[in-house]
Ligand SMILES: NC(=O)C1=CN([C@@H]2O[C@H](COP(=O)(O)OP(=O)(O)OC[C@H]3O[C@@H](n4cnc5c(N)ncnc54)[C@H](O)[C@@H]3O)[C@@H](O)[C@H]2O)C=CC1
Ligand SMILES: N=C(N)NCCCC(=O)O
């Protein structure tokens with residue numbers, strides 16, 4: 001077990017230093033695995049948003065952008081790498097904080113911190129490469145004009161994130177925005193903000209220029225909403241629920257502000273009858289029980305070929321029984337608590353509604369007997385599901401898998417696409433051609449073949465339909481924060497000659 005934790009008491013991180021929230025309010029930090037209040041975080045309000053946005057704007061414009069927004073990419077890369085190094089140094093205490101705040105298994109938090117470091121390093125490389133991509137010429141069918149393109153940072157970015165991967169989701173937005181030369185105001189989820197506040201401490205340690213990154217914690221309506229509607233925020237990037245995504249888009253629309261939205265999902269995993277059952281079962285388990293299913297891309301709808309359905313479900317239950325559910329700090333834990341009491345109640349309601357609508361709870365569905373406190377829910381597998389049921393249609397964001405059988409490939413595709421969401425989709429089969437057909441047929445931004453959930457910093461991430469739009473990660477993630485400037489030069493000695501020249505007299 002890890003050493004007894006101390007939760008740092010932080011203020012808002014604004015303009016390169018700590019600043020008490022204007023109204024002096026704080027919010028409790030609850031460890032969802034114990035239900036204990038373990039600390040508190042500052043609660044920013046519109047007054048603080050004002051100050052943070054001003055700091056970001058000042059940092060963007062300061063000295064004509066010489067120190068940040070127009071500085072060579074190497075300058076920004078140096079800071080991104082310095083932050084990566086500090087996070088690496090503090091990896092175990094950050095992972096511990098992440099687990100205490102969110103209830104996710106310590107092994108997962110550890111892996112998340114590795115992903116955070118990799119993301120800072122990756123966008124450091126892209127910041128450097130960006131300089132080489134400037135002034136790329138446009139080929140034109142005439143001689144008297146020359147055109148090229150500049151890629152410029154969009155300005156001040158407002159970054160609003162969810163609680164499921166607290167520091168990682170922030171990093172997916174912080175790193176490309178800073179790499180592009182933007183300055184930013186980050187508003188993490190009030191349900192898990194500790195590690196994001198530590199990022200503020202790290203920015204101080206590495207001497208990031210004041211105001212380049214500002215971190216304000218607080219409630220959505222009080223801190224997130226004024227950020228998304230602020231006239232001096234030039235772009236909003238959001239990860240969270242579809243409902244909040246709509247609000248953010250509405251607010252941003254008033255200022256014609258670009259947004260990128262990573263919203264919910266109800267992703268399918270299709271398993272054919274030609275597979276190695278245990279291998280496929282493990283991916284199915286990983287796809288929905290990782291982070292207790294609180295993953296936007298969780299493959300929460302399992303589609304099984306009828307020929308293997310029975311055998312597959314038997315093994316699925318056997319594997320599910322074997323998942324270690326415990327205090328997330330315990331070694332080998334594979335299922336921790338969910339994030340909060342609210343989420344716990346919501347998930348239980350989904351399960352009871354499924355039951356009352358006539359579905360069968362094949363496995364799980366309740367609090368694990370051996371855990372008396374904490375917001376724990378057993379891995380839950382639901383069968384006898386019809387496509388009109390809530391459990392088929394709505395995102396649970398919990399360790400709850402629903403299962404349907406199919407007979408033909410086209411039926412599988414139809415079921416897979418029977419959703420308003422379009423984030424992920426997965427297919428497991430040994431027939432590569434079939435996998436490719438399915439890949440093309442799925443209406444989603446991500447397709448996994450013979451696996452579920454691997455997340456690579458180099459590859460684009462994002463969805464279609466009500467899962468949002470815009471892509472994070474990879475080069476696409478950087479484009480979110482760049483604006484394209486067309487530069488066109490007239491380079492002829494001749495008079496343009498459209499108007500009749502007046503007489504020289
Ligand atoms: N797809 C995903 O990645 C996620 C989906 N969800 C889903 O959303 C449900 C609700 O979870 P919440 O934590 O309430 O998610 P949420 O979408 O309300 O919160 C995400 C972020 O948005 C902020 N926010 C809330 N209202 C806002 C507003 N009006 N303007 C600007 N920012 C605002 C929050 O403070 C937080 O930082 C979950 O049960 C789950 O189903 C939640 C988190 C992530
Ligand atoms: N790091 C992993 N495995 N997944 C990231 C999921 C991002 C999301 O839920 O929005």
Ligand code: NA
Pocket residue numbers: 029030031032100101102191192339
């Ligand atoms: Na928490």
